[in-house]
Amino acid sequence: MELMVSDVSEDAARFLWQTTLSCLKFHEPSLTPHPDDDLIKDLPIDDDDISMDWPREWAERRGFHESNLPDWPKNWPVTIRNYGRWLDMGPH
Numbered sequence: 777m778e779l780m781v782s783d784v785s786e787d788a789a790r791f792l793w794q795t796t797l798s799c800l801k802f803h804e805p806s807l808t809p810h811p812d813d814d815l816i817k818d819l820p821i822d823d824d825d826i827s828m829d830w831p832r833e834w835a836e837r838r839g840f841h842e843s844n845l846p847d848w849p850k851n852w853p854v855t856i857r858n859y860g861r862w863l864d865m866g867p868h
Contacts, residue, residue: 780811784860791837792860795830796821811857826854831863840867 780789796809799821813819815826835842845866852858 780857780860783811783857785864788834788860788863791834791863792830792856795833796856799825809856811860812855815854815856815859826859830859834863835866838866838868 780792784792793809796815796819800807800809800819803820807819809819815821816823831842831845835845845862848854848862849858852862
């Protein structure tokens with residue numbers, strides 16, 4: 777989480793750290809996410825979690841509808857760090 781706070785809000789970093797860890801807690805061998813891990817290629821996380829569940833959970837915590845999140849920026853890899861940047865682009 778500390779590796780992301782210079783690029784991402786503390787709230788987004790904490791949300792992603794907790795959410796990612798909860799998805800990986802039963803994986804063997806144990807995995808620790810890194811901010812530059814690709815959520816699709818590097819980590820065994822369901823695509824629906826990343827594209828549907830996480831935005832909805834974030835929006836609910838922040839008090840807006842998930843449809844108010846912007847489109848994913850073109851050419852951004854789907855890293856944990858970029859995901860946090862994207863979440864921070866939503867309404868405050």
